[in-house]
Amino acid sequence: MIRKITNGGRKVIGKFPSQKMGRMVMWESQIERDYIYLLEFDPEVISFEEQSVCVRYHDDRDSKIHRYTPDFLVTRVGNRVQVVEVKDDKTAKSDDCRQLFQRVAPVIYREGYEFMVVTDSMIREQPLLDNVKLLQKYSMIPISDSHLLSLNDILSNRENMPFGEIVGLMGSRGFLKQEVFALLRHGILSLDLRKEINNTAIVTCLLNSMKCGEEKI
Incomplete structure (x- = not known):
């Protein structure tokens, strides 16, 4: 399901005018915004949606069902669908995130999707990012x-x-x-x-x- 992005007072909220999607795409962090630039210009990306799916997974630490909302759902050529989480490098390597990813990845794979964690160092490769920002103007x-x-x-x-x-x-x-x-x-x-x-x-x-x-x- 699609979850509306809300501002909890801690994150930057913005909109990206996507020609590929024909609408404004919402982002909650500068890293997400920069990733959208790459998706917009990647010829292998057919479409992308922000926070459009909710993953339910079991956590054996408390024996409860939890919900996880990834940042993007990306459809690529060849009918490849990727569930993508965008994080800064330090956060992605934290114990909490690594444990979360280990729990949700099997659920995502069983549904026939790919799971990717994309970090700021991967997104902010230069001069690629500066080039796509230039052309977007x-x-x-x-x-x-x-x-x-x-x-x-x-x-x-x-x-x-x-x-x-x-x-x-x-x-x-x-x-x-x-x-x-x-x-x-x-x-x-x-x-x-x-x-x-x-x-x-x-x-x-x-x-x-x-x-x-x-x-x-």
Whole structure:
């Protein structure tokens, strides 16, 4: 079941405008917010939901049934569904958390899900995180047919091109650098986000797995 996020006075509460999900996604910590950035840009992630499931498990220490609400339910390509807990490294290694994870993991696996504990050191890998945060800023810039036609002309005889060269050629046609970032944000252009975005970064066009601007037959 979906549990509404409430503010107990100790956690930061915020909303992330997810294009992938078509709605605002709630987060309760800065680490969760940063993880949402990664989910939003991960091409293998089909969908994700925050605190949408409740796991019941037995604790033999008091012989009672307890409830555990993980942070995210993530659906990936290949119909893989992951139950994800987001924690800082120190908390994840604490005795309480390790015992909790040992109790809930078998229940989750029996239901056919994967269980993952994702820590801040895993999430805040650089320059990946800074890159996706940069591209997110250009989410609201619309993409027009003129963008696609220009890309088709520029990349008609090339499979890829350095970022700086694309910016220059698009600029000669009246487009701004921000619009090239928007093309990256919307998945029309692609580059390796685990490397620094600079003028030498190699960019490819992924629109419909065809040349940019070509009409699908």
